[in-house]
Amino acid sequence: MKKNSTTRSAFINPRALIGLVLLFMGALLALFALDSQKFAALPATKGGGAGVPLSKIPGEPLPATSQDQTPANYTGPHKDVRLVEAVRTRPLRELPKIPPALAVRREVRDPARPKPPTDTPTRGFMQSFSGPVLSAPTPTGVSWDGVGVGLAGFIPSSNPPDTNGRVGAKQYVQWNNTSFAVFNKTTGALLFGPAAGNTLFQSLGGVCATHNDGDPVVAFDILAGRWILSQFVVGADPEFSHQCVAVSQTEDATGAYFLYDFVTDPANFVDYPKIGVWPDGYYMSGHVFNSTGTAFLAGRIFVFEREKMLKGLPARQLQADLRRYANKPQFGFLPSDLDSLTPPPAGEAAFVIGPHPTSVNRLASARVAVTWGGAPRIRLTENLIAETWGVPPCERHRRGRSSRLRP
Secondary structure, rough: OOOOOOOOOOOOHHHHHHHHHHHHHHHHHHHHHHEEEHHHOOOOOOOOOOOOOOEEEEEOOOOOOOOOOOOOOOOOOOOOOOEEEEEEEOOOHHHOOOOOHHOEEEEOOOOOOOOOOOOOOOOOOOOOOOOOOOOOOOOOOOOOOOOOOOOOOOOOOOOOOOOOEEEEEEEEEEOOEEEEEEEOOOOOOOOEEEEHHHHHHHOOOOOHHOOOOOEEEEEOOOOOEEEEEEEEEEEOOOEEEEEEEEEEEOOOOOOOEEEEEEEEEEEOOEEEEEEEOOOOEEEEEEEEOOOOOOOOOOOOEEOOOOHHOOOOOEEEEEEOOOEEEOOOOOOOOEEEOOOOOOOOOOOOOEEEEOOOOOOOOOOOEEEEEOOOOOEEEEEEEEEHHHHHHHHHHHHHHOOEEEEEEEE
């Protein structure tokens, strides 16, 4: 077919215009179909891929399928004590910083929360008298803007922000879900950041480098003068949940780190990790949900091999699920965190404490002891606190529940 001459091509051909519009619409539909297939393949959990941080919507948890019974396919803690190799980094201040603005926001709902107790508070354990009235101390020191709106380079990316921070020997480190920064604790000067959390883990590679899923933890090992910076990975493949842990090689948070990638559960969603420092390990609490976030499975304690991690040597982890009461798992508990230069007695078990799952008038507690060596093991001794008040010590000891778990 012969084309029209150039003298007529200066005018718009209606048929050509309609063809272009139809072609454009077809391309858009193809792109939308591709994106929908991609997001449909993503699990309905908190997580993100390379540079895609988590953004939680409060008050909109996923619908629960069963909060009072453990699904039949739940197999318990991840019993894998294989050594996890460490990667040594150059000083953080020399590493390329991933700007928070490059992280794409993705809206994801929180997983299903367990049903709270329905009993009425007795108020029997409230203080019934007033103590001495003391004046508030005079404000001292220095204050400055932390990681948030107003700090150059930071953009809001998550709700709630899960903000936390710790004071070290000379610095203050703060992490706001997917962004962190290091400050001089004396002057408030910004020493590093704000940067996306996975900036820390670029040398490690793998999912810790490509995910920036948040739920961060900032801890300071006061006995060793080291920083422990960590965030989780959710929705990875083939192992679903990871904990990315960075242990500083000195007391300088802008210096070099030892990096570890621990698989916390290959099939389930480990949420809300919180780390405490104890002489024989870095203890972490976590909530275990199924992969779709629709069922709460267990409260779990993790222990990472502190002695090896301080030296950048291959390290192991131990896990144990906390006791269930009336077939309800514990929720909202925390491990002990050493804040003093005076260590506990040698061999002293760490503490875990939290709300009782069946009553607002009780607390559940556990002592967690670990043994490393050639046959690592974790041992939990669990008690009801409020239920045993006023009971003789021998009776309290008898009511304690002890369980020994071997990997």
